[in-house]
Amino acid sequence: MNWLVKTFSSSIGKKLMMAVTGLCFIGFLMVHLAGNLTVTAGGEVFNAYAAKLHSLGAPLLVMEFVLLALAVVHVITGLYLFYRNVMARPQRYAVNRNAGGRTLGSATMPYTGVVILAFLVIHLTNFTFVDKTGTTIFQIVSNAFQNPVTVLFYTLVMVVVALHVSHGLWSALQTIGANHPKYMPVVMAASLIFAVVVGIGFGFLPIYFSLIA
Amino acid sequence: MTQTINLTLKVWRQGGPGVKGRLDTYHAENISTDMSFLEMLDVVNESLTLDGKEPIAFDYDCREGICGQCGAVVNGRAHGPEKGTTLCQLHMRHFSNGDILVIEPFRARAFRVVKDLVVDRSPLDRIIQAGGYISVNAGGAPDANAAPVPQETAELAMDAAACIGCGACVASCPNASAMLFVGAKVSHLTLLPQGKPEAARRALSMVDTMDTLGFGNCSNERECEAECPKEISITNIARLNREFMKAGFFSNAR
Secondary structure (H helix, E strand, O other): OOOHHHHOOOOOHHHHHHHHHHHHHHHHHHHHHHHHHHHHHEEEHHHHHHHHHHOOHHHHHHHHHHHHHHHHHHHHHHHHHHHHHHHHOOOOOOOOOOOOOOOHHHHHHHHHHHHHHHHHHHHHHHHOOOOOOOOHHHHHHHOOOHHHHHHHHHHHHHHHHHHHHHHHHHHHHHOOOOOOOOOOOOOOOOHHHHHHHHHHHHHHHHHHHHHOO | OOOEEEEEEEEEEEEOOOOOOOEEEEEEEEOOOOEEEHHHHHHHHHHHOOOOOOOOOOOOOOOOOOOOOOOOOOOOOOOOOOOOOHHHEHHHHHHHOOOEEEEEOOOOOOEEEEEEOOEEEEHHHHHHHHOOOOOOOOOOOOOOOOOOHHHHHHHHHHHHOOOOOOOHHHHHHHOOHHHHHHHHHHHHOOOOOHHHHHHHHHHHHHHHHHHHHHEEEEEEEOOOHHHHHOOOOOHHHHHHHHHHHHHHHHHHOO
């Protein structure tokens, strides 16, 4: 199994781990967004969706641990790569100028990543690891978004998430080798469109909750 | 009628490897806009020599844009601001009178500064030694078209083979990664029938050598593609990723 360790610990192997775990998170974002948007059909529908999801029991728990494992791989590999990449140029340039390849999303990848990690801890503390007896998830979320600071914080972080996925989606596909002259323009466009959908979709939710509550 | 311009240069001066360097200011006066960037440096060096000062050390060879020997970072851009151009083929007509130019060597942990703007790019040679070749028994030249290659494939291989190994991809990469160089070299051999037998071992060995030499990791910033004087595409990096995965997970090569 030495070959397997060697393949994954190479620079391309590490990038591959970032890409595959990242693509899984993109899948998670889609499902999470679709689930959250049920609130537009009313608080009862949102509660019913949450109840149905939690009634899955063991499979859901397994999936949550899979997500945790993916996050551990993505975060540790990402931080290590960031450290290695800084070390790869000990003497920096006096003048830095982009030739047109870099985007705001690609240049801020490690930083937006750390912001998302910090957000994740806050988000789980707010809505997952809370006492849910005698109340509904709709109530908990609505109460939280009564605070305009919370609304602003959540909406701003969603812009950060959009930036992260704007580079993440196409970059992950490039890393797994899926670069094709016919499809690459579509992939680049899809990456941007997905980023906008994530930014607006998730960013709209806190505002929506604060308005209807 | 020849136009002339005056420039202020801030050039990286460093006595030798591992010695502390600094940016020194020089004035390049009456520079003909028909000159190349390197000829402008020649003029500056001539006046430095006449003044009894140490001339600026910089690399060059053919001055025709095909050898890959020259290169420096001008105002944050490898080989200067023109697209698809080496430093020797960059002409002074692209600059304006009064411009301030900051000239730095290609910077990466893997590229040691030898002196001033001269860097040691032999790590790229070591990557080639690790697998950037094909093994064939020498003998009479084979018949033309004995190994058929579709025109389209030949073109792709030629596009990758246009890499002159100047190191601008490493210099311009925010992570100092050599993936475009390795991608081009692996692609150019792997696309052709002569390169196929050793494809798996080549991909593993060249990537392994690249990693141990201290180059950074590709994060698809695409600065390399934008700066490459031969305009090598990052589709070659995607091909390298595929070749590496095929070799790592599905081949017998270790």
